[in-house]
Amino acid sequence: xxxxRLLVLGMVRLKGRTHGYAVHQELVAWHVETWTRVxxxxxxxxxxxxxxxxxxxxxxxxxxxxGPGRTLYELTEAGEAEFIQLLESALGSFDLEELGTxxxxxxxxxxxxxxxxxxxxxxxxxxxRNGLEAMAPKFAHVRDAPHTSDLLSLxxxxxxxxxxxxxxxxxxxxxxxxxxxEG
Amino acid sequence: xxxxRLLVLGMVRLKGRTHGYAVHQELVAWHVETWTRVxxxxxxxxxxxxxxxxxxxxxxxxxxxxGPGRTLYELTEAGEAEFIQLLESALGSFDLEELGTxxxxxxxxxxxxxxxxxxxxxxxxxxxRNGLEAMAPKFAHVRDAPHTSDLLSLxxxxxxxxxxxxxxxxxxxxxxxxxxxEG
DNA sequence: GTATATGTAGTCAAGTTTGAATAGTGATCA
DNA sequence: TGATCACTATTCAAACTTGACTACATATAC
Numbered sequence: 406x407x408x409x410r411l412l413v414l415g416m417v418r419l420k421g422r423t424h425g426y427a428v429h430q431e432l433v434a435w436h437v438e439t440w441t442r443v444x445x446x447x448x449x450x451x452x453x454x455x456x457x458x459x460x461x462x463x464x465x466x467x468x469x470x471x472g473p474g475r476t477l478y479e480l481t482e483a484g485e486a487e488f489i490q491l492l493e494s495a496l497g498s499f500d501l502e503e504l505g506t507x508x509x510x511x512x513x514x515x516x517x518x519x520x521x522x523x524x525x526x527x528x529x530x531x532x533x534r535n536g537l538e539a540m541a542p543k544f545a546h547v548r549d550a551p552h553t554s555d556l557l558s559l560x561x562x563x564x565x566x567x568x569x570x571x572x573x574x575x576x577x578x579x580x581x582x583x584x585x586x587e588g
Numbered sequence: 589x590x591x592x593r594l595l596v597l598g599m600v601r602l603k604g605r606t607h608g609y610a611v612h613q614e615l616v617a618w619h620v621e622t623w624t625r626v627x628x629x630x631x632x633x634x635x636x637x638x639x640x641x642x643x644x645x646x647x648x649x650x651x652x653x654x655g656p657g658r659t660l661y662e663l664t665e666a667g668e669a670e671f672i673q674l675l676e677s678a679l680g681s682f683d684l685e686e687l688g689t690x691x692x693x694x695x696x697x698x699x700x701x702x703x704x705x706x707x708x709x710x711x712x713x714x715x716x717r718n719g720l721e722a723m724a725p726k727f728a729h730v731r732d733a734p735h736t737s738d739l740l741s742l743x744x745x746x747x748x749x750x751x752x753x754x755x756x757x758x759x760x761x762x763x764x765x766x767x768x769x770e771g
Numbered sequence: 772g773t774a775t776a777t778g779t780a781g782t783c784a785a786g787t788t789t790g791a792a793t794a795g796t797g798a799t800c801a
Numbered sequence: 802t803g804a805t806c807a808c809t810a811t812t813c814a815a816a817c818t819t820g821a822c823t824a825c826a827t828a829t830a831c
């Protein structure tokens with residue numbers, strides 16, 4: 406998923422120069438496991454893959470006083486671009502794990518940009534929800550699609566709850582809450 | 589994910605003897621893409637993997653009038669057991685994709701069993717939600733965990749919405765809605 | 772002093788997902 | 802007729818996830 410890439414890029418960006426284990430520790434400190442599951446193996450894979458794509462540079466190994474040596478990574482310019490792109494796309498998603506990850510890093514974007522993306526996300530969520538509500542009556546009598554109306558209302562309710570949360574976040578941002586990036 | 593395995597097992601169970609393309613077609617007819625994404629590649633992989641685990645049997649190939657030949661599969665006894673287990677676990681999950689998949693097949697279980705599982709799921713969802721609410725004040729002032737209270741309220745709201753939907757489904761089931769499995 | 776637990780740092784194999792590619796069969800149309 | 806399009810049916814490589822394992826270092830208990 407894009408979630409792991411965003412988390413890893415974001416952490417390396419935040420720390421400037423770091424290693425896989427530290428990324429994992431920091432994610433645990435952030436309690437990311439409450440909104441998404443990120444296993445150590447995925448972190449190490451992402452580090453290698455992003456290095457292969459030249460979004461990260463491997464900048465040598467560092468000995469450690471409390472265990473084996475560590476492999477250090479740094480963000481490249483391409484990595485910075487990738488980070489921004491993944492971040493914007495995460496804030497525009499209405500998948501909870503992606504959205505949550507985007508929110509965790511939203512202060513890396515300028516306030517007005519975040520508001521813009523969230524408003525667009527809210528609009529699309531409502532459009533999708535209306536679409537679901539509209540298709541409900543059409544499938545009420547289709548035998549081969551089981552429990553379609555229940556499933557539609559499950560998704561519709563979830564979208565509505567998330568949209569309501571997004572609305573309140575937009576309000577907090579518009580009233581000046583949080584320290585955001587300049588520029 | 590367990591979602592694909594459940595969908596594939598369920599479809600093969602429903603059709604008695606079928607092939608990958610038909611499974612895909614039926615999932616499209618069910619509008620499964622509104623609540624989860626299932627690519628053809630995942631279906632074919634699941635068929636092969638489940639066959640390797642003897643949850644399915646490959647029972648030969650069938651020529652087709654409108655294209656290449658098809659590989660046919662059937663459910664084994666172990667497959668039936670696996671289906672029931674995945675189904676019960678899906679109905680007990682509060683991951684939307686899993687829960688949705690469980691609901692699509694819930695009529696394969698007896699009414700009282702489904703109610704029992706859903707009540708347990710609802711109870712656990714509420715417990716989780718209370719846990720989230722309880723941890724919110726503790727992390728309000730922790731600088732290194734960004735936007736934790738926003739993220740907690742996002743999840744909390746989502747859990748509440750799903751729990752409310754589950755409650756209403758339980759009510760419909762208790763008042764005798766839907767044709768369910770005997771036994 | 773040595774087993775044993777705990778924390779640090781990472782690798783690996785197996786399973787899974789994804790998007791693109793392959794290949795057969797009619798239907799349309801110039 | 803033969804070019805091209807759409808539908809049928811599947812395979813494949815690459816990326817990604819997962820759980821189990823390796824290996825180093827320190828503390829602690831016996």
